[in-house]
Amino acid sequence: MSKAKDSSQKLDNLRRLIYKFSRNPLSLIGLFVVVLIVILAIFAPFIAPYPEHAGSFVDLASANIPPCREHWFGTDIVGRDVLSRTIFALRGALIMAVGVIGIVTPVGVIIGLVAGYNSGTRIDTVLMRISDIFLALPSLVLALAVAAVLRPTLFNAMIAVCVSWWPWYARLTYGLASSLRNEAFIQAAQVIGCNRFHIIFKEILPNCFSPIFTKMALDVGWVILIGASLSFVGLGEQPPTPALGTMVADGAKYLPEQWWISVFPALVIVLMILAFNLLGDGIRDALAPEEG
């Protein structure tokens, strides 16, 4: 295969994926909202109407104003604009999502690859048992435990979620790698004399991309959910930096009179997770092999 043919094939594949993806209106909605969220998060200081409210700011004279023209989401009990804080809080959520998935995927995948390549040997059993140990607890519990014993910051919350999340990727990759292990083309490569690294990273890994990528896309929503749950109990970013879960928790005390302090961040959480889930579903449907 000449290089030119390879890359034009890849371009065709990409075009096909994009076409499949765009057939589904829900996925497009998800994509649109996700892009919107990312733009809001990146340009938060320029888009938010009161950017200074996202830090330490107190203006008791404008406290507890219900949603109105100047404050679309109202103000909280120290007078900060809820809309601006929500927009800034998007940043924390996105950073957590990107960070967690960015760390967990390489680590989990490499462990899974190594275990899968050496499937049937000691290395395999040891690695998989270790990941089973981490899987013995629901992710939220482990994340809560780890986040609570570390100092409550965004970074430590990320570490906590990473600790509980990596086994899923290891498991997935292990399953794929170990079933590919016995395929003819792997054995052929071994016979020719390719070394282990080449086989693992150039032969097995590319065939695993699709399910791994799908999982990554679907996981973003979950990570955001866990992140919101962690910050709801106070284990994420600390005040005055706004975080969505924290805002819901703080505002919950003032239900139902000042409902807007809690309800709007909660709605944004739901919307965000929903959008990422739709996007993830769309990617999964686009990458899935067609049924005959």
Add this chain to the structure above:
Amino acid sequence: MNLGPFILRRLALAVLVLFGLSMLIFVIARVIPGDPARMALGPRAPEYAIESLRKQMNLDKPIYEQYYFWLRDFVTKGDLGFSLLTRRPVMEDIKEFLPATLELVIVSAIFMATFGILLGVLAARFRDTWIDSLFRVIAYLGIATPSFVWLVLFILLFGYVWPILPAVGRVSKGIPLPPHITGMVTLDALLTGNWRTFWDTFLHLIMPGIALAMGGLSQAARITRSSMTDHMDKEYITLLTAYGVPGKIIFMKYLLKNSLIPTVSILALDIAALFANAFIVEMVVSYPGLSNYGMKAILNKDLNAIVGVIMVLGIIYTSVTIIIDIIVAYLDPRIRLVKRAS
């Protein structure tokens, strides 16, 4: 057929995993910054008191010795040490709080399973109609919304706007607690015929229970629907219809059973996840359950309690997974055979 050795293997594996879990949690709990002895006694306690408490808690010994002591106590006496928060043996605390959480989880699980499957079946039956579209919307929302958001919503709606459900705790003031038979107040109240108590505690369980159940409910519904629609297109169904087998029989006898296999797996995972999500929900409504206790322990760095709660949760979670694995292996013989081949 090979069910026996399958079960044995799973059990042995589970024990191994629990060992590893205990080591992991032990290390995590002990590695935290901060001195538990000092935190237990307060900042103004004299040095010698802290030292003696530290010796008593074996904190001055190397970590593997601490682990050994802990393990020995746990396995031989079921003793998980003392809780610094409640000043009682952790085992007693767990015995007191676990039934409460079990109650909540059971109510939640029943709701989740029943309505999840029901919803999924309805959506499959009426697929591609407006019911199906409505279902998809509800399912997406259900999965995307964290349980605490549902809870806050419920509290707002049914606790304030239309106050029919209690928003806090487990039992209202003035309602007598039933005698302690199982520890689960609804069950005990039923068993002793105490209707008022039963009704009151049941009401308290509704909001947190449903809030917990929503996520898993939506997932179960989605899987049921997709599994059913997959099966509905299969040839054996067409064959049965062609033979004139009535629709209802096809549905109940063939379609339902086969479609439930993946649903059962997902339900199991979700029921186990209920224990995790209960952490947050219990905190919000101040429900005196294990998760609330665990949450407080974690936030106050009560080492023994943290380890104890995590171990109990780990045991429960692993047991649930094993039971489900066994059920699924029983339902689907392919799994038993395939496992052997690998």
